[in-house]
Amino acid sequence: MSPAALVTLCALLWAVFLGAHLALNGRWWPWLAVSLLPPPLFAAVPLALLVASAVAGSGPGAVLAAGCLLAGRSQSGVNYRALRRGSTRTDDGSGIRVVSWNTQHWAQGRDPDRFYAFLHTLPADVYLLQEYLNGYEGGEVWDIDDEERLRREFPGHHLAVDNNSVTLSRLPLAAPPVPVGACSLRVDLRTPGGVLSTYNVHIPVQLTVMNPLGAAFFRDMRRRHLARRREYDALVADLLTNPHPFLVSGDFNTSAAIGDIRRMPRTARDAIGANRALLPASWHARWRLRLWRIDWVFTSAAVRAVRYAFRDPGGLSDHLAQDVTITIPHEELNH
Template identity: 85%
Template sequence: MSPATAVVLCALAWTVFLGAHLALNGRWWPWLAVSLLPPPLFAAAPLALLLAAAASGSVPGAVLAAGCLLAGWRQSGVNSRAVRRSSPERAGIRVVSWNTQHWNQGREPDRFYAFLHSLPADIYLLQEYLNGFEGGEVWDIDDEERLRREFPGHHLSVDNNSVTLSRFPPAGPPVPVGACSLRVDVRTPDGILSTYNVHIPVQLTVMNPLSRAFFQDMRRRHGARRREYDALVADLLANPHPFLVSGDFNTSAAIGDIRRMPRAAHDAIGANRSLFPASWHARWRLRLWRIDWVFTSAGVRAEQYTFRDPGGLSDHLAQDVTITTTAIEEMNR
């Protein structure tokens, strides 16, 4: 077999795989395991095939590889907007969103709150307001007294194991969304802004991948994730206010569930200056990829967007985003 033929066969194999991935990802529950592939693979594999096609002189291989690169680019997690010239910093509303990984369980509370104070935000969206074991039992906690003491200038909302702290007064009672997320509407100088504090359940439990229990658990988790996404999307579509959605989606760019977000929700990653932004794993020297997201609607613009190292307090980096809002009429999407 000639090198050119080998390149064509490899490119064809990747084309078939990518087609199946785009068709089944987020739709068929067994593909959830496949979708955990590293997002950079969807750029690295076709780029490698392009180089091999160039070296072997395989035009069909190059065409297939180029097509795969374009078709799978959004799966790669590469932030191509990072190469744009950065805009001047503008004052706005600072929002910090962070999966605390079981709050301050097993850690010093003073360090936990010191980290939050090191990021002085107008709005905090904090997930996993609970204690427990990874993949096992969890239980509710009550840290409201200390929260009120630490943040006397913020309004506190707690529900669905989520904490929202806002310097702006609430425009109504907090609204649980699904079983894991929390909506809080706040009155900003430009009007009401809906904040969504999101936590989508993780895809898999670490166990023997050849066991029946593994597949039963994956199917159950696929259903739970779909219900959470459906509840979030339904609330967003019915919401007349401009919004900011942020939290731990447990979803990389290669996982099709993120396509469920409505068109009115715009990924804020363009305000980030990293070519390959990563929010997990915060305790590892090599950060893997982004599973924490920020979305904004019309009337809300992300000006700066950065990931902050929590210093070992969680496996998630904190999302630090500054937004500006425009006084606009109530929107019916």
């Protein structure tokens, strides 16, 4: 087989795989294991095939590779908007700063003073904090009560706690907090111009680390797939009936390559355009090489993200903190 024919065959095989991935991802639960592939592969493989096609002189291979690069761009986790000059809007200091962070079991096993000191390094108007609990991976978890210290550390903030989530806000609550599904918390805030809904989200993880050849692995994967779908369905249903501008943020345990993220409604816009990183990553915070993004910020059309960055928690969690500043024209808010 000639080099050109070999490259064409490889490009064809990748195209078949990509087609199956796009068709089955997020729809057929066994494909969840395949969707855990590193998202950058969906850009790296077709780019490598393009280079190989050029070297080998394979026109069909180049066409297939280019098509795969375009078809898989949403799976790669590449922030193409960062390539556009001026893609980030200017923050004039009048926005609402939101910090969203999976705390990894709150301050369990760590110095609580360091935990709160880190939060104070990010003086936000709104904090959306996940995993307000203690426990260990794959085992029992315990509810905790740290409200006294929260109120002491953040005087003047309004506190909402439910579904193992904490929402702290300088802005007053416009209505009682609403649990969404079993893992998210909606809090409506009263801004100077009207109501803004915040959603503090934590979607369950996809897999438990166990023998992938055993029947228990597949039973657990299917159970987790159904649990994740319930959480996404509850979140989407609330968003679709919510008349207010909204911000949705938290740990989705979903990379760009996992089809579950497609469940988010079209009215929810990914805020990553306000981030300047070409390959934004929120996990794993304790590793020198950050992998990819599994924490997300979505906003309604009326809410504009003007700045979006990930902050290193200094070993306090395996998730980086999301730091986003938003603005909302007063005429867009519902009174």
